[in-house]
Amino acid sequence: AQSVTQPDIHITVSEGASLELRCNYSYGATPYLFWYVQSPGQGLQLLLKYFSGDTLVQGIKGFEAEFKRSQSSFNLRKPSVHWSDAAEYFCAVARDFNAGGTSYGKLTFGQGTILTVHP
Amino acid sequence: DAGVIQSPRHEVTEMGQEVTLRCKPISGHNSLFWYRQTMMRGLELLIYFNNNVPIDDSGMPEDRFSAKMPNASFSTLKIQPSEPRDSAVYFCASSLGLNSYNEQFFGPGTRLTVL
Numbered sequence: 326a327q328s329v330t331q332p333d334i335h336i337t338v339s340e341g342a343s344l345e346l347r348c349n350y351s352y353g354a355t356p357y358l359f360w361y362v363q364s365p366g367q368g369l370q371l372l373l374k375y376f377s378g379d380t381l382v383q384g385i386k387g388f389e390a391e392f393k394r395s396q397s398s399f400n401l402r403k404p405s406v407h408w409s410d411a412a413e414y415f416c417a418v419a420r421d422f423n424a425g426g427t428s429y430g431k432l433t434f435g436q437g438t439i440l441t442v443h444p
Numbered sequence: 445d446a447g448v449i450q451s452p453r454h455e456v457t458e459m460g461q462e463v464t465l466r467c468k469p470i471s472g473h474n475s476l477f478w479y480r481q482t483m484m485r486g487l488e489l490l491i492y493f494n495n496n497v498p499i500d501d502s503g504m505p506e507d508r509f510s511a512k513m514p515n516a517s518f519s520t521l522k523i524q525p526s527e528p529r530d531s532a533v534y535f536c537a538s539s540l541g542l543n544s545y546n547e548q549f550f551g552p553g554t555r556l557t558v559l
Contacts, residue, residue: 357544368448368535368550376545415487419544424492424500429475430544431500434487 327352329418331435338406339443346401346438348416357419357430358399360390363437364412372414375399386410411442448551450536456557462524465554468517469538477548478511478521479535487535493519494542526558 328351338344350356357376361369373384380392390401399416415437422431449468457463469476478490491501496513504511508527513519523530533555537548 361550366552368552370550371547374545374547421544422500424502427494427499427542429492429494429499429542430546431489431492432548436486
């Protein structure tokens with residue numbers, strides 16, 4: 326079964342500092358990987374995704390993530406954090422899942438990392 | 445496009461009452477997902493519809509939970525009777541297709557509190 330681990334429950338950084346959020350996955354085949362952000366009281370918004378090709382992917386809001394197959398990781402990075410980046414971040418892996426004869430993509434989410442930004 | 449619309453945004457009810465959560469997916473999307481988010485269990489998939497047909501309901505916790513999608517633009521998740529342990533945020537998401545690479549677009553969620 327696939328699983329996603331986000332080792333850090335809560336991270337605090339100062340505004341302007343760099344950020345790296347860790348994500349490790351467990352999945353036998355080539356995974357589809359996603360990072361979502363959830364602002365307080367809001368739904369999840371897709372930041373970026375990796376399917377194949379270049380292992381460094383760029384997303385919205387200045388975020389990027391690097392897929393490292395050897396480490397089963399997909400860490401999210403941002404060179405300079407803004408106060409508006411304070412939110413909860415979720416890593417997710419999707420795989421094709423068969424139910425009732427229909428194959429569909431099923432997302433499994435990590436537990437999330439809460440980011441606090443100090444001024 | 446208005447995105448995925450959910451109502452109500454907040455619901456407070458008493459144990460034993462029936463609760464109905466509503467979702468309008470993005471127009472043109474043929475896949476719809478209901479998720480539940482709790483501190484203890486994180487984000488869990490409850491049920492998935494494709495072309496209005498339930499494909500996978502293995503995540504529905506028990507018979508008290510039921511979901512319907514009578515047409516392409518509307519879905520409901522019903523809890524009857526509700527219990528305090530059902531308190532959570534319930535998200536609806538929709539996507540253009542079945543595959544793993546199809547992005548899921550999430551609604552703002554319904555925060556349910558069962559007293």
